[in-house]
Amino acid sequence: MTTHFLTVPGLASSGPQHWQTIWENQYPHLFSRVQQENWDWPVKDDWVGQLQKQISELSVPTVLVGHSLGCITIAHWAQEHFSEYIKGALLVAPADAEQSKRLNFVVGFKPIPVRALPFKSIVVASTNDIYASILRSKVFAANWGSDFVNIGKKGHINAVSGLEDWQEGKIILEELGSLELVQNEATKS
Template sequence: MTTRFLTVPGLASSGPNHWQTIWEVQYPHLFSRAEQVNWDWPVKDEWVVKLQEQISKLTEPTVLVAHSLGCITVAHWAQEYTSEFISGALLVAPADAELSKRLNFVVGFTPVPTLKLPFKSIVVASNNDIYATIGRSEIFARNWGSEFINIGRKGHINAVSKLHDWQEGKLILEQLSSFELSKETVQELS
């Protein structure tokens, strides 16, 4: 059975130059996006319910591909819900909602859940992410039972980081699925 992927963007969603969006465009038959009512004013209860609505419609094994506040949304979702179809999660640059200078802006996302996730997961972090220190990202990974990967100085691992279709991320994602994204990209470019 083919693995599907559900992207879970963070604040403001992911624009056209973000690797999440690029992957969705490259693989429309495999990727879909969890949508939110309001991408610019995140409320944890609303975001978790919207994620659950999307997950409840799944019929095949699916890997969550989260970025920033989307990672924290996944952690909260896993505390409240479960799905036999979620086979893993790639959690990229989890935003440290607890240390945000705008706590009233990320309503309900604190405290960040510390329970182990019930599926295989990988946390990917950067040494110079302005939204979470590498140490905090490593703590999130340890708490969630996730493999931890430090990819060096890549900022918030978003469009500003100029990663484009982020080949390194595809290789990491392959550890959570049976589909070889990087191989398919090479074949498409041939």
């Protein structure tokens, strides 16, 4: 059975130049997005509740693809809920809701969960992310039982980072699902 992917964006969602949106547009039959009612004033209970609502509607193996505060939402979801359909999570640039002064307005996201996730996961972090230090990202990975990938100086690993289709991210994602995005791209050329 084909693995599907549920993207879980962070603050302000992911715009048209963000790799999450690009992947969704490239593979609309495989990717869908969690839809939050308020992307600009995140409230943990609302965000986790919406994630749970969409996960409860799943009927196929699914990998969560989180970015920024979406990663923290996934960690909170995993503390409160479970689904046999969730097979893994790609957690890209988890935002440090505890220590980042830029996130002092988000509600309920701290403390950040420290229990291991009940599925395979990979944390991907950058050495110059303004929302979380590389050391904090390593702590998140260790706490969650996640593999850890340091991709160097890529900022917040978002549209501003200029990653566009982010091929490196697709290769990392392939470790979590029965997917061949990069190979499929090569055969299209």
